[in-house]
Amino acid sequence: MRRQGWRWLLIGVLGLLVTGCFTPQGPEFGDGSAVPEEASRVRLPVRPGPDGTWTVNSPQDGLLGQGRVLVRRENPDRRGWRLTLPAEFALTSRRPGSAHSAFVQDHEVVLVGGREGRRGPSAIAGLDMENGHLAWRLPVEPNNQVFLNASGAGAVLVADCRSDSCRLTGVNSRTGRRVWSRTEPGAVRVLDSCQADAFTADPLSAFAHDHCRLYLVTHDHVAILDMDDGRPHEIPGLRLPRGDIDRITENGGRITLSTAPAKGTCRATVAAGPAENPDGAEDLAWQHTFVWDQPQAPRDPHTGCRWDRTLPLLVGYSLVLPEAGSTLVLNPYFGIWGQYSRRLAPGEYLTADMRRMEILHAPGRPDRAFDETNGPVRPDGLSPAARPLMSRFWQDGRRLLLLDREDHPLWEGASDCQAFMHQGAGPGVFLTYCDGPDLVSLRPVHRD
Structure with missing residues (x-):
């Protein structure tokens, strides 16, 4: 009986494997036949900068940030929120570690502040991702640098390096507490x-x-x-x-x-x-x-x-x-x-x-x-500025274009910002773009 039971278990496992191997794949952008279908349309939560991009855009975390506004987009697996940032932490720099920038790494967000007339960071702050508020703030001395490495207890590093030594301080990214400090001659x-x-x-x-x-x-x-x-x-x-x-x-x-x-x-x-x-x-x-x-x-x-x-x-x-x-x-x-x-x-x-x-x-x-x-x-008819969003999906200025395997148009649209691809709440890859006052996400579907 025991041997017969193992035999049926093996047959069941093999059946699952075979079924998985031969299950038809869902539609994907770039497969030559799938076309976009509107998956969601919401009011644009925060407008991008003049170049059509956001200082913070982390699709895996649902974050969009520009200026003094930081938003987490809602989906079935996470709650959304909107945070108006203090002027010190306005998001204007895309260089992480510089004043008015953000580190986004491994679902950790640390904001780097700056003040008028002050060169370099003025303070750092941790973001409570679940509730959408600043959990802590720590001032930074003049001429110090800020780094993030989320793999240690002192995930945030504040460094004061001179000609002959560096004063290093490790800060816990969740609490803002200093966990170690040392000088390296x-x-x-x-x-x-x-x-x-x-x-x-x-x-x-x-x-x-x-x-x-x-x-x-x-x-x-x-x-x-x-x-x-x-x-x-x-x-x-x-x-x-x-x-x-x-x-x-x-x-x-x-x-x-x-x-x-x-x-x-x-x-x-x-x-x-x-x-x-x-x-x-x-x-x-x-x-x-x-x-x-x-x-x-x-x-x-x-x-x-x-x-x-x-x-x-x-x-x-x-x-x-x-x-x-x-x-x-x-x-x-x-x-x-x-x-x-x-x-x-x-x-x-x-x-x-x-x-x-x-x-x-x-x-x-x-x-x-x-x-x-x-x-x-790039395919014929696109300008030198055209950028691929993924295989066969292009943005050329405001124009969005999805091509088939022979580079014939399957779908055309227009975006008022730089569109981006990302993993959706369900299976597959989604494309999100700006349609006037709305933020629209598209998913691939089989063409009728």
Whole structure:
């Protein structure tokens, strides 16, 4: 009887697996036949900025924020609310950690305040996500920096770094309580590998970060900060380049560093090595020094270099070094030792769209795919400013366009803001856009 029972249980499990494997998939945008159907329409809870985007837009949390208004959109799984923020915490900066910005990470929200006539953050505040109010406020001393790393007891880091030391304070993001404080002599800078100090801030990057860590930089080594107690853990065997370490990224057990271009010469160095130091890993380390010159950037008033720190160095699947004369494109793992390096023509630069498609831009020439085997960069009839929302769904100015597999229109609409894709309350991916005074969400349905 026992053996027969196991036999029927096995048959039942196999039946469930087979049924799951052959269950027809639901409609999806981009499958060539599904068209949009209106899933919801509500009054626009907060208007976007002049560029059609919101300073805070976190679809997974239902958050939209602009200026002094922060809203959580209601759905069956969460209650909605609307919060009018104090002027100090108005949301106007998209650079997390700067005054009037917000950190949104792992369903944690920390607001960074600013005051007129004050350079840098003036205070930080925690958001009660369930009830929609500020749970705590903590003043920040002048010239301090603010970081968030939600993986430790001191998830919020307040850092006061001078020429020879950093005073570090860890703050609990839920209570605002200081949980540790220490001074690290010799430290000169804190870098955030997943925010403004990263090589790319694109969460869809092919080289999205394995670890969102904070790093403490001294003149001769880099250390990982433990957010539970603030202790630094030095990375052994990592050879630092000369110059001021400006950006850092960790992926696949590899650390990649970049110095800022030097004033006057514009010389910079990018270096890579193992995040740990297993046997033989030093053979994979590399450095490359070059004169920094980004064709798409204006001259920085401090350095005199064509340098825009907000432009990514990891683009699609490539590491892009903006070398004077011709940009050098490398495999980010092997760097200068790899066989896939390529130099662009003078004036060309590389970008990537939301499909991770690498696109070559050059003055006076149409955009073209970096990989010449790829199809057209965008379908016929769309302007160079057209952006893909996902496969076969595009926004070109106000125009929304969903195409079939032969690039024929399946559906057209118009949006008064920058539309965005997100997971809906049910299965599948939704698209949300602005229709005059309304915020509209669309879901895919099979065409009749």
